[in-house]
Amino acid sequence: MANQSGHISKPPKPDDRSDNVGKLQDMIHDTIENYREAEDYLKVHAEELSPEEIARIKEKNRHRLESIHGMRDEIVDETEDGNGINKDR
Template identity: 55%
Template sequence: MDDKYKPKPDDRSDNVEKLQNMVQNTIENLEEAHETMKFSSGEEKQNIVEKNKRREEAIEGMRQEIKDEASE
């Protein structure tokens, strides 16, 4: 088998750190969106509300994944 087609080994050693960074970035995006909402109206504000709800759900999922990874 040619080396360029060989799959990379599954390195999960830094998954918790990557997930924590993703949570932090998502929280920052959430906070920035709250600031943006102050200057938005109507449909734009509703879009931000909906996107922030998805962000909150994503944060919860990432936190659960952090717990799972840390316990392995």
Template identity: 45%
Template sequence: MSHHNTKPNPDNREDNVEKLQHMVQDTIQNIEASHETMKFASGQEKERIKEKNARREESIRDLRNEIKDEYQYQQKQ
């Protein structure tokens, strides 16, 4: 039986703000793309898309709050 000396990776938060901003942009693009899809969707499909977009908008709010937290953390370093 081998024993590995594993160490956890250090917490590197340097690029978290940038990564979170990319996630927000990707989510916004998904919302925009869904508006195009809705033009051709049936009633039920439109409802599902609207529900998904509501969840996406909530995610964007959460991500933006996390960006603020990360930015404040970086300013203290």
């Protein structure tokens, strides 16, 4: 397949979504871990941090919670579509 400049390009890889749920679960786990570590850090070091640093960490954790909710919604969508489920069982 040639592109506009005449170079041969590779065809796109097929869309394999069979492991999306597992990847999303791993990302949720990692995000929760980062959230907890940030909370623990604030508990231990809050007196040493500026109000701006505290606000930044809290804002980042708020975004982490939003991401977790979004990823959980994606898992629901993936399972409803039958992706990420071993259909041989």
